[in-house]
Amino acid sequence: MTAELPAPVAKPRFESGFLTPYAFITPALLVMLGGLLYPVIMAFYLSFYDWEIGRDLEDAPFVGMTNFARMMTDPQVWEVLWVTIRFGFWTITIEMTLGVALALLLEKPIRGASVFRTIFILPLMVSPVVVGLIWRYLFDARIGWINYYLGAWFGIEPQVWLGDAQLAFFAIVFTDIWQWTPFIFIIVIAGLQALPSEVVEASTIDGANWYQQIFLVKLPMIKSILVIALLMRLIDVFRGMEVMLIMTGGGPGRSTELLSLHIYNRAFETQQLGYASAISVLLIAIVFGISTLILTMANPMKSRADV
Amino acid sequence: MNSIFKAGTVAIGALLLSTGAAFANPYEKYEGTTIVVSWPALSHFNKAEELIEEFTEETGIEVEVDALQYLKLRDRQLLEMSKDEGEYDIVSWVVMWKGEYVSKGLLTPLSQFYTMGSLVDPSYDINDIADGYLQNGGIVGGHKGYMPGKSGAMYGVPFGAETSILAYRKDIFEEQGIDVPATYDELRAAMAKLGEAGIPAMTSRGKTGHQVTAGWLLHLAPLGGKIFDDEWNPVINSPEAVEAAQVMREIAQTGPKGIPTFGFGEASAAFLQGDAAMYLDTLKIAAMSRDPKLSKVDGKVGFALHPVGSRCGSETGGFAMGIPANSQNKEAAFLFIQYMTSKKGDQRMVELGGDPIRISTLQNNADKFPDYSVVAEQLPCADPDWRPLIPEWNELNIDVLGQALTEVITTDKPIQPIMDAANEKARAIMEREGYYLWQ
Numbered sequence: 001m002t003a004e005l006p007a008p009v010a011k012p013r014f015e016s017g018f019l020t021p022y023a024f025i026t027p028a029l030l031v032m033l034g035g036l037l038y039p040v041i042m043a044f045y046l047s048f049y050d051w052e053i054g055r056d057l058e059d060a061p062f063v064g065m066t067n068f069a070r071m072m073t074d075p076q077v078w079e080v081l082w083v084t085i086r087f088g089f090w091t092i093t094i095e096m097t098l099g100v101a102l103a104l105l106l107e108k109p110i111r112g113a114s115v116f117r118t119i120f121i122l123p124l125m126v127s128p129v130v131v132g133l134i135w136r137y138l139f140d141a142r143i144g145w146i147n148y149y150l151g152a153w154f155g156i157e158p159q160v161w162l163g164d165a166q167l168a169f170f171a172i173v174f175t176d177i178w179q180w181t182p183f184i185f186i187i188v189i190a191g192l193q194a195l196p197s198e199v200v201e202a203s204t205i206d207g208a209n210w211y212q213q214i215f216l217v218k219l220p221m222i223k224s225i226l227v228i229a230l231l232m233r234l235i236d237v238f239r240g241m242e243v244m245l246i247m248t249g250g251g252p253g254r255s256t257e258l259l260s261l262h263i264y265n266r267a268f269e270t271q272q273l274g275y276a277s278a279i280s281v282l283l284i285a286i287v288f289g290i291s292t293l294i295l296t297m298a299n300p301m302k303s304r305a306d307v
Numbered sequence: 308m309n310s311i312f313k314a315g316t317v318a319i320g321a322l323l324l325s326t327g328a329a330f331a332n333p334y335e336k337y338e339g340t341t342i343v344v345s346w347p348a349l350s351h352f353n354k355a356e357e358l359i360e361e362f363t364e365e366t367g368i369e370v371e372v373d374a375l376q377y378l379k380l381r382d383r384q385l386l387e388m389s390k391d392e393g394e395y396d397i398v399s400w401v402v403m404w405k406g407e408y409v410s411k412g413l414l415t416p417l418s419q420f421y422t423m424g425s426l427v428d429p430s431y432d433i434n435d436i437a438d439g440y441l442q443n444g445g446i447v448g449g450h451k452g453y454m455p456g457k458s459g460a461m462y463g464v465p466f467g468a469e470t471s472i473l474a475y476r477k478d479i480f481e482e483q484g485i486d487v488p489a490t491y492d493e494l495r496a497a498m499a500k501l502g503e504a505g506i507p508a509m510t511s512r513g514k515t516g517h518q519v520t521a522g523w524l525l526h527l528a529p530l531g532g533k534i535f536d537d538e539w540n541p542v543i544n545s546p547e548a549v550e551a552a553q554v555m556r557e558i559a560q561t562g563p564k565g566i567p568t569f570g571f572g573e574a575s576a577a578f579l580q581g582d583a584a585m586y587l588d589t590l591k592i593a594a595m596s597r598d599p600k601l602s603k604v605d606g607k608v609g610f611a612l613h614p615v616g617s618r619c620g621s622e623t624g625g626f627a628m629g630i631p632a633n634s635q636n637k638e639a640a641f642l643f644i645q646y647m648t649s650k651k652g653d654q655r656m657v658e659l660g661g662d663p664i665r666i667s668t669l670q671n672n673a674d675k676f677p678d679y680s681v682v683a684e685q686l687p688c689a690d691p692d693w694r695p696l697i698p699e700w701n702e703l704n705i706d707v708l709g710q711a712l713t714e715v716i717t718t719d720k721p722i723q724p725i726m727d728a729a730n731e732k733a734r735a736i737m738e739r740e741g742y743y744l745w746q
Contacts, residue, residue: 251514
C-alpha cells in the first residue's frame with residue numbers, strides 16, 4: 001500500500017523560516033526560566049544545605065535529606081498546615097458563597113447597581129499591608145473601633161481579638177473575606193454578563209423558577225469560571241502572609257500562622273534558611289497537587305464551549 | 308607629550324600638597340565623605356537626628372540615616388553586611404545580635420581605630436561610660452562568649468543602651484493608698500489590689516515571639532532564675548523560671564486589655580496614654596513620658612528601682628553602634644561614633660530628650676530628671692547574664708520561649724508542664740548546635 005504512494009518530496013532539513021517560531025518564543029522562555037524556574041530550583045538546592053544569611057553560600061554545610069526528615073517529624077509544620085487548611089476552608093467557602101450571591105443580586109440592571117459594584121470592589125484595591133494595618137487597629141483591644149462599638153451599642157465586654165487563639169483566627173478569616181469576596185464577585189459577574197441571553201430566556205419560557213434558573217442554568221454555564229476563581233483563591237491561601245504578618249505575626253502561639261508565614265518566620269526570624277527552603281518545597285508540592293487535581297476534575301481549557 | 312608632562316606635574320604637585328599640608332582638625336581629611344547609618348526608629352534615635360546635623364556642620368561629614376522598626380534591623384543589616392561592599396558604615400544592633408554578627412565575621416574590631424592616634428579624641432574617657440552598657444553592647448567574646456572577660460574584644464559603643472526601672476503613676480498610687488513596691492511580693496500585691504479596683508495594673512510586652520520572652524525575662528533575673536546553668540543545660544523549667552511565668556500570667560490578667568498582642572510600642576503606649584498604673588521595662592520610658600507628642604502622663608510619673616525578688620537583677624539591653632567589616636568609610640564612621648558618644652555628645656542627647664550612657668552625664672543632670680539618680684543606683688544591679696547573647700538565642704527566644712510563654716499568658720493551663728516541654732526543646736537545639744561536645 002505504502003509503496004504505491006508517491007515518494008514524499010524530500011524536504012530540506014532546515015526550511016527557511018524553520019527557526020522563526022523558536023526565535024519568537026525564546027524571550028518568553030528565557031523569562032520563564034530565569035524568573036520562575038531559577039528561584040524554584042534554588043529553593044530546592046538550598047533545602048539540602050544549612051545556610052544562614054551573613055555566611056557564604058559556598059561554605060554552607062551539605063546536610064542531605066536532614067531538613068526534609070526534620071520537616072516530616074516536626075509537629076509545628078503539621079500544626080501550621082492544619083491552620084492553613086482550616087483557614088482555606090472557611091475563607092473560600094464563605095467567599096465563594098457571598099461572592100456568587102452578590103454577583104447574582106447585582107447582575108440585573110437595578111438602580112444604582114454600578115455604584116454598588118464600585119463600592120464592592122474597593123477592598124481589592126487596597127494593598128495587603130494596608131489591609132493588615134487597618135484591621136489590626138480596628139481589632140485592637142485597647143483602642144480599636146470594634147471593641148468600642150460592641151461596648152457602646154451592645155454592652156459587650158472588650159475582647160482581646162488578636163491575642164486569643166480562637167478570636168485571632170476569626171479575625172484573620174473575617175479580614176480575608178472582607179478583602180477577597182469582591183474578587184469572586186467581579187469574576188462571577190463578568191461571567192454572568194457574558195452568558196447568552198437566549199438560554200436564560202428559553203429557560204424562563206420553559207417555566208424555570210428563579211432557583212432552577214440559578215442552579216440549573218446559570219451556575220453550570222459559568223462552571224469553568226468558578227473553577228478558575230476557586231483555584232486562584234486556593235493558591236492565594238497557601239501563598240498569603242502579609243496580612244497575618246502585620247495583624248498578628250502568626251500569634252498568639254501559632255494560631256494564625258499560615259504555611260507561608262511559617263516559612264518566612266523560619267527563614268528570617270530564626271535564620272534557618274535551609275530548613276525554610278525544605279518547607280517551601282513542601283508548599284510547592286501541595287499547591288501543585290491541588291492545582292492538578294482541580295484541573296483534572298474540571299479543566300476550563302478542555303472545552304471552551306461552556307463559556 | 309606636552310599634555311602628559313603637564314598632567315604629571317599637576318599630579319606631583321597635588322601629591323606634594325597633600326603630604327605636606329597638616330590638617331587643621333581631625334575631621335578635615337574626611338570632609339565631604341558620606342556615611343550611612345542603620346538604626347532603629349525609636350524615640351532616642353529620632354532625637355539623635357538633630358545631633359547628627361550638628362555633627363555634619365562641625366565636621367563636614369555627611370550622614371544618611373536608614374531608620375527601621377527595630378526588630379526588622381537584623382534582616383536588613385545581615386543582608387548588607389554579607390555583601391562584598393555594603394551600604395552601611397555604621398550599624399546599631401540590639402545587644403542580643405552581637406554574638407551572631409561577630410561569629411559571622413561581619414564587624415570591624417574597634418581596636419583598629421584605637422591604635423590610630425589621629426582618630427582618637429584624648430578627652431573621650433571611655434571609663435566614664437557605664438560599664439554594664441559597654442560590656443553588654445560592645446564587648447564580644449568574653450566569659451561564655453558574651454559576658455565580661457579577658458578574651459573579649461570591643462566591637463561597639465553603647466548608644467541607646469538601657470536597663471530596667473519601675474515607672475508608676477504617682478496619682479493612682481496615692482488615690483489607692485499603695486506604697487511603691489520594692490520587692491516582688493509587694494509588686495504582686497499591688498497588682499492584685501489595682502486589679503480589684505478595676506484599674507489596669509501593669510503593662511507588659513506579650514506578643515508571641517521575642518516580645519513575650521522579653522517581658523518574662525524582666526522577672527526571671529530578679530526572681531533568681533536563669534536560662535542556662537554553667538554547663539549550658541537549659542533551666543527554664545526551674546521553680547524560679549516557673550514563678551516568673553506565673554508573674555507574667557498575673558500581669559496579663561490584671562493589666563490593660565490586649566497584653567498578648569503588645570509589642571514594645573503598644574506596651575509603652577498603654578502606659579503613656581494613661582491606661583496602666585505601672586511600667587516595668589526599659590528606662591527609655593522616662594524620656595518618653597516627658598515628650599508631649601507621646602505622653603499624656605507627664606508630671607504624674609514616679610520612678611523606682613526594679614523590684615527585688617531573691618536578688619536584684621535588672622535588664623541589660625538596648626543598642627550599641629559598630630562598624631561593618633565591609634564598610635567603605637570606616638574611619639569617618641569611627642569619628643561619628645566617637646562624636647555621638649563623647650561627653651559633649653552624651654550631654655546634648657540628654658538635652659534633646661534622649662538617654663545618656665555616661666555616669667558623669669547621669670550625675671550632672673540628676674537634679675533635672677528624677678529618673679537619673681534611680682538609673683545610677685540601678686546600674687550596679689544590671690545583670691550581664693540577663694539573657695544568653697549567643698547566636699542560638701534567636702531561635703530559643705522566638706521559637707521556644709516565645710511560643711511557650713504565649714501559652715502561659717493566654718490559657719489557664721498549669722505552667723510547669725509548659726516550661727518542661729520548652730526546656731526539652733531548648734536542650735535539643737543546644738544539642739544540635741554542639742554545645743555538649745565538651746562534656
